[in-house]
Amino acid sequence: MKLFRKSYISYLILFVVLFMSFMISISAGSVSVPFINTVKVLLAELFSLNLKTIPEVQHDIIIKIRVPRVFLGMIVGAGLSISGLVFQALLKNPLADPYTLGISAGAAFGAGLAIFLSYAINAYFKTLLPLFAFFGAIATVFLVYFLGRTKGRVQILTIILSGVVVSYLFSSGLVLIMSLLGDRSHEIIYWLMGSLAGYHRHLITAAAVIFIFIVFTFIFFRDLDLMSLGDDQAKSLGVNTELIRLLLFSTTSLITAISVSLTGTIGFVGLIVPHSMRMLFGPGHKRLIPASVVAGASFLPLSDTLARTVPSLLFQSGMEVPVGVVTALFGSPFFIFLLIRGKKRLWF
Amino acid sequence: MVLENRKKALETRSLSVCYNGTPVLKDISISIDQGEFVSILGPNGSGKTTFIKALTGIIKDIKGEVMLFGKPVTSYRRREFARFVSFLPQDPPVTLPFLVKDIVMMGRFPYIKRFEMEKSHDIGAADYAMELMDIHHLAKRHLMELSGGEVKRVFIAQAVAQESSILFLDEPTANLDINYQVEIFKMLKKFNEEMNKTIVLITHDINHAARFAKRIVLLNKGVIVKTGDPGEVINVRDLKSVFNTEVVIEYDRERKPYILI
Numbered sequence: 352m353k354l355f356r357k358s359y360i361s362y363l364i365l366f367v368v369l370f371m372s373f374m375i376s377i378s379a380g381s382v383s384v385p386f387i388n389t390v391k392v393l394l395a396e397l398f399s400l401n402l403k404t405i406p407e408v409q410h411d412i413i414i415k416i417r418v419p420r421v422f423l424g425m426i427v428g429a430g431l432s433i434s435g436l437v438f439q440a441l442l443k444n445p446l447a448d449p450y451t452l453g454i455s456a457g458a459a460f461g462a463g464l465a466i467f468l469s470y471a472i473n474a475y476f477k478t479l480l481p482l483f484a485f486f487g488a489i490a491t492v493f494l495v496y497f498l499g500r501t502k503g504r505v506q507i508l509t510i511i512l513s514g515v516v517v518s519y520l521f522s523s524g525l526v527l528i529m530s531l532l533g534d535r536s537h538e539i540i541y542w543l544m545g546s547l548a549g550y551h552r553h554l555i556t557a558a559a560v561i562f563i564f565i566v567f568t569f570i571f572f573r574d575l576d577l578m579s580l581g582d583d584q585a586k587s588l589g590v591n592t593e594l595i596r597l598l599l600f601s602t603t604s605l606i607t608a609i610s611v612s613l614t615g616t617i618g619f620v621g622l623i624v625p626h627s628m629r630m631l632f633g634p635g636h637k638r639l640i641p642a643s644v645v646a647g648a649s650f651l652p653l654s655d656t657l658a659r660t661v662p663s664l665l666f667q668s669g670m671e672v673p674v675g676v677v678t679a680l681f682g683s684p685f686f687i688f689l690l691i692r693g694k695k696r697l698w699f
Numbered sequence: 700m701v702l703e704n705r706k707k708a709l710e711t712r713s714l715s716v717c718y719n720g721t722p723v724l725k726d727i728s729i730s731i732d733q734g735e736f737v738s739i740l741g742p743n744g745s746g747k748t749t750f751i752k753a754l755t756g757i758i759k760d761i762k763g764e765v766m767l768f769g770k771p772v773t774s775y776r777r778r779e780f781a782r783f784v785s786f787l788p789q790d791p792p793v794t795l796p797f798l799v800k801d802i803v804m805m806g807r808f809p810y811i812k813r814f815e816m817e818k819s820h821d822i823g824a825a826d827y828a829m830e831l832m833d834i835h836h837l838a839k840r841h842l843m844e845l846s847g848g849e850v851k852r853v854f855i856a857q858a859v860a861q862e863s864s865i866l867f868l869d870e871p872t873a874n875l876d877i878n879y880q881v882e883i884f885k886m887l888k889k890f891n892e893e894m895n896k897t898i899v900l901i902t903h904d905i906n907h908a909a910r911f912a913k914r915i916v917l918l919n920k921g922v923i924v925k926t927g928d929p930g931e932v933i934n935v936r937d938l939k940s941v942f943n944t945e946v947v948i949e950y951d952r953e954r955k956p957y958i959l960i
Contacts, residue, residue, distance in 0.1 A: 443794075573808055576801075581792040583757050588861070589781030589809035633841075634795040 424652035430610035432647025435621025448621030453518035461487020488608035544673030545617035619682025741918035806860030
């Protein structure tokens with residue numbers, strides 16, 4: 352399975368997929384807008400043309416609703432993918448991702464707390480939800496990282512295990528909050544499965560920060576290659592493993608925290624995308640980083656498009672499911688497939 | 700002339716290492732010159748791997764001093780250190796399907812600046828290393844398709860590409876067929892003699908050590924029992940005291956000792 356190891360055509364294909372994902376995602380939806388009108392609206396916006404032939408409603412649906420939503424999906428998809436990729440390399444564990452490290456659970460707890468406080472104290476707390484989620488995620492990373500350190504050294508297995516433990520801890524905290532909220536806990540449930548529907552004032556800032564961190568991560572592609580092979584190997588070739596692990600763990604955690612605070616916890620993206628890219632591009636991070644970013648930015652908007660169109664076609668018009676349901680529906684079979692291929696080959 | 704070339708490559712002064720309070724290496728003082736071929740012998744648990752890991756800076760929690768070319772190892776930056784010292788671990792990692800040429804190129808890591816690509820000298824060094832280890836034909840295969848012997852050769856090539864002055868190898872011939880064992884030792888000997896590289900390796904094979912090494916360090920229970928040329932160290936009394944086994948020692952045409960069990 353080293354289909355695209357050599358050629359640059361692979362990148363071209365990835366960008367074509369990204370473009371198609373973007374076009375499909377902004378064309379499809381519960382309100383039908385003819386594809387040609389979608390293209391016209393985009394061109395009109397890009398080149399400041401004035402096209403009177405298109406109804407105002409269609410223009411607004413595309414520019415004010417769908418484009419921001421797809422853009423959000425691209426950012427979070429890219430963010431979750433690179434988080435999974437980097438955690439897997441730093442921890443030399445094919446199962447590491449924002450979920451297994453407990454970061455998602457921490458963010459969910461933060462979000463749940465904000466919702467609880469909005470009912471218990473002041474409705475104002477609901478506007479602080481992304482902030483609460485963000486700090487929930489960051490707090491978890493600190494907890495997991497420092498639990499994983501023994502005698503000044505970072506033990507990889509301990510980090511994974513403390514991730515699982517902390518994840519359980521926050522999950523039970525969240526269940527406690529939900530039982531206190533009773534009937535009103537459905538908001539938390541929706542958040543737990545993730546959604547791209549929300550409106551975000553600081554979307555551009557978030558995108559810029561994530562982009563900068565992705566570029567920063569790319570600088571370390573050789574270090575990541577060596578560290579994914581093993582610490583002793585990396586050290587003897589001159590990699591400052593302790594420093595780089597701390598550095599990239601921090602930036603990746605920030606990417607995760609921002610992503611999760613925007614959309615809620617969307618599972619499996621950080622596993623499916625890096626693993627598929629490894630199959631296509633091999634284990635070298637020089638290719639894996641850009642490939643995972645672009646593939647993640649295509650995958651999540653497409654999943655979201657399925658989430659907002661298929662239920663509406665199958666069940667009742669206007670029905671949507673959380674995007675996390677779709678990624679999980681892709682993710683679980685994909686994982687079973689990886690497991691069937693054998694433990695030794697789990698990586699690629 | 701020969702004496703002038705003798706530069707002290709490595710020196711330890713009362714080096715001790717403990718694991719959770721249990722001493723593994725005790726008060727080791729040894730000096731290794733540039734261009735030596737040293738073989739470390741000793742039974743399981745005698746501290747051989749710990750010794751090498753302490754010398755290569757992988758274990759940092761040490762007592763005493765380790766000097767590299769007259770400077771304490773702690774004064775080197777990681778990258779700089781990697782230009783002087785390379786290390787082949789006992790089980791090279793084969794968990795990811797990196798291509799052989801990429802693995803060898805990783806040996807150039809300490810030389811490639813963060814914002815630069817591989818230069819022609821890097822490609823040349825990787826090429827030479829693959830030539831020396833006879834793995835050119837494997838260049839585009841990936842690690843997980845290779846046999847144990849091929850994997851070892853690939854990672855030795857990586858260490859060769861690193862162009863360090865000192866090469867440490869932890870059991871380079873373990874679990875290999877006999878033809879590969881001899882082949883690898885011959886390649887290392889060539890590398891040692893032609894390029895004046897210092898080689899320090901761990902082996903379980905006393906006969907290989909006696910035939911190829913210029914010096915043997917006999918280690919037991921964390922202390923150096925004896926060190927010297929093969930003729931001095933390979934003797935019935937010392938081997939019995941360390942390995943607790945009766946051996947018979949014969950001499951080949953070059954007057955090098957070999958043992959019969």
